[in-house]
Amino acid sequence: MNYQVxxxxxxxxxxxxxxxxxxxxxxxxxxxxxxxxxxxxxxKEEFNxxxxxxxxxxxxxxxxERLSKKYNTKVYxxxxxxxxxxxxxxxxxxxxxxxxxxxxxNRIIAETGAGQHGVATATVCALMGIQCIVxxxxxxxxxxxxxxxxxKMLGAEVRPAKSGxxxxxxxxxxxxxxxxxxxxxxxxxxxxxxxxxxxxxxxxRFQSIISxxxxxxxxxKEGRENPDYVVACIGGGSNAAGTYYHFxxxxxxxxxxxxxxxxxxxxGESAATSQLGKEGIIHGxxxxxxxxxxxxxxxxxxxSAGLDYPGVGPLHSHLYxxxxxxxxxxxxxxxxxxxxxxxxxxxxIPAIETSHALAxxxxxxxxxxxVVVISLSGRGDKxxxxxxxxxxx
Amino acid sequence: xxxxIKEKLKEDKKLxxxxxxxxxxxxxxxxxxxxxxxxxxxxxxxxxxxxxxxLADGPTIQESSTIALKNGMxxxxxxxxxxxxxxxxxxxxxxxxxxxxxxxxGIEAFCxxxxxxxxxxxxIPDLPVAEYHEHYQDTFEKYGLINVFLITxxxxxxxxxxIDSVSNGFIYMVSSASTTGAKNTFGDVQQQYFERIQSLDLxxxxxxxxxxxxxxxxxxxxxxxxxxIIGSAFxxxxxxEGTDTISAFIKKIRD
Numbered sequence: 001m002n003y004q005v006x007x008x009x010x011x012x013x014x015x016x017x018x019x020x021x022x023x024x025x026x027x028x029x030x031x032x033x034x035x036x037x038x039x040x041x042x043x044k045e046e047f048n049x050x051x052x053x054x055x056x057x058x059x060x061x062x063x064x065e066r067l068s069k070k071y072n073t074k075v076y077x078x079x080x081x082x083x084x085x086x087x088x089x090x091x092x093x094x095x096x097x098x099x100x101x102x103x104x105x106n107r108i109i110a111e112t113g114a115g116q117h118g119v120a121t122a123t124v125c126a127l128m129g130i131q132c133i134v135x136x137x138x139x140x141x142x143x144x145x146x147x148x149x150x151x152k153m154l155g156a157e158v159r160p161a162k163s164g165x166x167x168x169x170x171x172x173x174x175x176x177x178x179x180x181x182x183x184x185x186x187x188x189x190x191x192x193x194x195x196x197x198x199x200x201x202x203x204x205r206f207q208s209i210i211s212x213x214x215x216x217x218x219x220x221k222e223g224r225e226n227p228d229y230v231v232a233c234i235g236g237g238s239n240a241a242g243t244y245y246h247f248x249x250x251x252x253x254x255x256x257x258x259x260x261x262x263x264x265x266x267x268g269e270s271a272a273t274s275q276l277g278k279e280g281i282i283h284g285x286x287x288x289x290x291x292x293x294x295x296x297x298x299x300x301x302x303x304s305a306g307l308d309y310p311g312v313g314p315l316h317s318h319l320y321x322x323x324x325x326x327x328x329x330x331x332x333x334x335x336x337x338x339x340x341x342x343x344x345x346x347x348x349i350p351a352i353e354t355s356h357a358l359a360x361x362x363x364x365x366x367x368x369x370x371v372v373v374i375s376l377s378g379r380g381d382k383x384x385x386x387x388x389x390x391x392x393x
Numbered sequence: 394x395x396x397x398i399k400e401k402l403k404e405d406k407k408l409x410x411x412x413x414x415x416x417x418x419x420x421x422x423x424x425x426x427x428x429x430x431x432x433x434x435x436x437x438x439x440x441x442x443x444x445x446x447x448l449a450d451g452p453t454i455q456e457s458s459t460i461a462l463k464n465g466m467x468x469x470x471x472x473x474x475x476x477x478x479x480x481x482x483x484x485x486x487x488x489x490x491x492x493x494x495x496x497x498x499g500i501e502a503f504c505x506x507x508x509x510x511x512x513x514x515x516x517i518p519d520l521p522v523a524e525y526h527e528h529y530q531d532t533f534e535k536y537g538l539i540n541v542f543l544i545t546x547x548x549x550x551x552x553x554x555x556i557d558s559v560s561n562g563f564i565y566m567v568s569s570a571s572t573t574g575a576k577n578t579f580g581d582v583q584q585q586y587f588e589r590i591q592s593l594d595l596x597x598x599x600x601x602x603x604x605x606x607x608x609x610x611x612x613x614x615x616x617x618x619x620x621x622i623i624g625s626a627f628x629x630x631x632x633x634e635g636t637d638t639i640s641a642f643i644k645k646i647r648d
Contacts, residue, residue: 016524017521018492018519018521019448019519019521020448020449020519020543021518021542021543021544021545021548022543022545022567022570022571022572024521024545024547024552025548025549163452163455163459164445164446164455164459169446170446173446173447176448177448177451177572180448180449180570180571180572181570181571181572182570183547183570278497279496280493280496280497281492281496282446282493283448284448284519291493291497293497294467294468294494294497295468295493295494295495295496295497295498296444296445296462296494297445297493298445
């Protein structure tokens, strides 16, 4: 089985580029150039240099002793939370800003939900001195005031998406519209492994540094490159795609995806796309998505704003459909408990997105000698208000 | 049975086509609006099947889609409303909508239903021409449907020629690099674009859309093309004036 994107932009039956003609030149320019650009020695050198000196890579692979003891297995945490800006998102924005520069673009747009991708984009735009406009749902702007302030400090303009449900999917629609209206000078930095081809593949490749490092780090610690399992939370699925990438063709490595069940998969307030979604088209790609029987895209729910997306990247739909990935969904309550547990056991406060991945121990029992690597995709600073309110701290 | 779009394109006149969102302003306005448009001399109608996330549309059409969905519009209801439309309406009818709702209905079932009702064509902004050509063209043609593709000022000549070869009715010429929305006038850049396309001598006639709002833009857009489509400006008219004064709106364009 092949898990790479094919020449037409598909992972199995998922993917493609279902875009209006107005976007065709932009997406086509990217499609025909992205691999060449990424393979240029000068590009690789600059990308790797920035990941090292600016982001702080490699991120540590940490053996979580007390957590391992509690669940009677060997748990390693891949510390993406220690990256500059506090999450894996910056791996992708560094890569894409360099692509944008190579393409001669002088204006960057991005969409953001909770604001993490917006901050990561505003950060690299400040670093490169490039104009940055971030679209954010009007409701999210109110919910995520500190990240809005961060983006402004970094020199970005935050534009409210006032249409539809005024959240992430509407911010994405607005960013796409901006790109339609500015077809020549603008690059759109999509924040997850979603969107029309080549975005899912490009984002996955930039994030694949995560699994590339896991391989050599694990070799040092365990004497073998391959763990028994890699675990990641999934909204759109960029940290998951990066965590799985170099293990996809290794059948001995179990791929585990954890989605947000919200208040319960069938509660009507959930974001468990693999369980609730049907094949359809969202934001330019064919994938599993949550929708009405009539094909209208519905509004997902999760306590974690970063998992609150009605679709999932086409690679992940393929992993689900082929059975290569094991998919679980955990509720708000289980995720919050897992976040608190990690804080107390290991002294690490995770992002609530990440807490979903940590709740895997409630869903699945591992063997004592299993090596389980969990992507610790982000830190919890941004979520303190939610933790405070939830635990009455 | 001959396709009404093809017959209409043979007429020796500049065609005025109107877009409206089905289910807006009220759920059951669809048939009234269609009949009224035909009565007032409109040549062709695009019936918008509303979608929750209309990427190619500007704020006016998106807002009308949101309201239409709130009003309860669905694919089934639209087909139900249109089931007897051919008893009274003769002009070409096109359904314009996004691909996901059609996929969920089932592409073949959707096409079959369109033929049964007497729909002549489809415009699906997010179904790319290559995807259509490879997977859906045979089905559309089996049910006598003309699929209409968009070109923009950024579309390369090679791609325009490919689109022309796959098209079998008219080409929807997007006036500028933009989402839908009304403009008051066209500048030199648009005029040059219109002339450039004219010089390509394509087999399919072109109809201009996006940015047509009044008799001035209609005249400019149709100088070198077969016709023009008005969408957002008509939706705004419905928002402000309701469905009673459609004749006044059309009269202003034709003057």
